[in-house]
Amino acid sequence: MKNRADKNVFDRRRDHDAKREAVLRIAAEMFNKRGYAATSLDEIAQHFSISKTALYYYVESKPVLLQMCYELTLNLCEQVMVDVLASNSTGVEKIEAYFRGVIAGVLKTGPVAIVHEFATLPKDAFDHIHSRARMLDSKLAAIIETGIADGSIAEVPPKLTELILMGANNWIQRWYNPEGDKTLEEVADCFIFLFVNGLKSRTIKAD
Amino acid sequence: MKNRADKNVFDRRRDHDAKREAVLRIAAEMFNKRGYAATSLDEIAQHFSISKTALYYYVESKPVLLQMCYELTLNLCEQVMVDVLASNSTGVEKIEAYFRGVIAGVLKTGPVAIVHEFATLPKDAFDHIHSRARMLDSKLAAIIETGIADGSIAEVPPKLTELILMGANNWIQRWYNPEGDKTLEEVADCFIFLFVNGLKSRTIKAD
DNA sequence: GAAAATTTTGAACAACGGGTAATTAAATTA
DNA sequence: TAATTTAATTACCCGTTGTTCAAAATTTTC
Numbered sequence: 001m002k003n004r005a006d007k008n009v010f011d012r013r014r015d016h017d018a019k020r021e022a023v024l025r026i027a028a029e030m031f032n033k034r035g036y037a038a039t040s041l042d043e044i045a046q047h048f049s050i051s052k053t054a055l056y057y058y059v060e061s062k063p064v065l066l067q068m069c070y071e072l073t074l075n076l077c078e079q080v081m082v083d084v085l086a087s088n089s090t091g092v093e094k095i096e097a098y099f100r101g102v103i104a105g106v107l108k109t110g111p112v113a114i115v116h117e118f119a120t121l122p123k124d125a126f127d128h129i130h131s132r133a134r135m136l137d138s139k140l141a142a143i144i145e146t147g148i149a150d151g152s153i154a155e156v157p158p159k160l161t162e163l164i165l166m167g168a169n170n171w172i173q174r175w176y177n178p179e180g181d182k183t184l185e186e187v188a189d190c191f192i193f194l195f196v197n198g199l200k201s202r203t204i205k206a207d
Numbered sequence: 208m209k210n211r212a213d214k215n216v217f218d219r220r221r222d223h224d225a226k227r228e229a230v231l232r233i234a235a236e237m238f239n240k241r242g243y244a245a246t247s248l249d250e251i252a253q254h255f256s257i258s259k260t261a262l263y264y265y266v267e268s269k270p271v272l273l274q275m276c277y278e279l280t281l282n283l284c285e286q287v288m289v290d291v292l293a294s295n296s297t298g299v300e301k302i303e304a305y306f307r308g309v310i311a312g313v314l315k316t317g318p319v320a321i322v323h324e325f326a327t328l329p330k331d332a333f334d335h336i337h338s339r340a341r342m343l344d345s346k347l348a349a350i351i352e353t354g355i356a357d358g359s360i361a362e363v364p365p366k367l368t369e370l371i372l373m374g375a376n377n378w379i380q381r382w383y384n385p386e387g388d389k390t391l392e393e394v395a396d397c398f399i400f401l402f403v404n405g406l407k408s409r410t411i412k413a414d
Numbered sequence: 415g416a417a418a419a420t421t422t423t424g425a426a427c428a429a430c431g432g433g434t435a436a437t438t439a440a441a442t443t444a
Numbered sequence: 445t446a447a448t449t450t451a452a453t454t455a456c457c458c459g460t461t462g463t464t465c466a467a468a469a470t471t472t473t474c
Contacts (some may be wrong), residue, residue, distance in 0.1 A: 172371075440450080
């Protein structure tokens, strides 16, 4: 919102790529909070104090802008997934590493993650994004299956579990405020603890 | 989508309340799946094969329609919360009962739950809905605190935990398909198991 | 069956949002 | 400084959407 650095990007002239990336980041943030349809190009432009038309110098169209946001997210998630799969660790450890990586990635690269609204994408873009997302889903489910097989994960329905995990993860962007009192590490820790250990107390209480 | 019963509501004349409720239910469902801004009154009207104008006989405006959807949800959640608080059980049991009740409530009353987009509500309606939602949040967090005190819940940050739980719950409506192969009981079971017991296997594996 | 009440419609409006074209302004190069 | 490239603006178009109003259609009441 009041990220002055973003406005300054548009002060120093001739830096096409930096501006394009700034637009992407802010757009992703606004899409996350308010949703794609509820965010107008005017609002995005106003954030940089430029005209709506100027955006078209950096972005082809609004759907393509959404598509690029998705691609940022998918690039991040897929990279984390590759790293996780390359490690030789148990199923739970892989699940833990994946979500920790994704949440941390959001911290570093800014809010590139985005609420899943790809129904509004043009057909071909939709197919592309959708299939990549589904691929990630099934890889996560597969990790859960191997975790059950190696004995590190309890006998849960893999597909359902994956959906619930993803859901909890996707919702974080909706409420997380970087200027708040919780760091993303704390959020990640809590997230992991909840899903791995569960709420139930394991310490015997002498009472 | 192809719920023929809904269309028939508009066949038998003079049943103002039934029609109003049918509109509410379908609107909530569409808002859940596509989002508020992306759902037009035309689409809602088309679902019943009536004109968009006819909707205004049952609903004051689109924002008020959204508000009523929220109120349906809040009524449900608050009722479950009252019941849960009245029971004398441990913290974990209360958490479990709450989410089971809310998920089951969605099954019975139809998809009354709704994605949180109340930024688009008129000021006064926003304040009302928002404060009720926050009240629910803090009651849930309080339950977690009592659970930590009574030793049934591990030492987690209550506020953060509550947000993550709510997030996972809110996301269910986005992907759950009543015509699919999973019942809402199965979803609820998996949900509860994940948050209460965690993914980690507790059974010692002899291998 | 006529009159009154209740639903539904069709036409039209105003606001908004995405997108384009022509133009101006600024910065780089020479 | 002149010519060229790069940025950004203003003005405008057009489709969509929420909303209103008067009129038509239907149902109920008497």
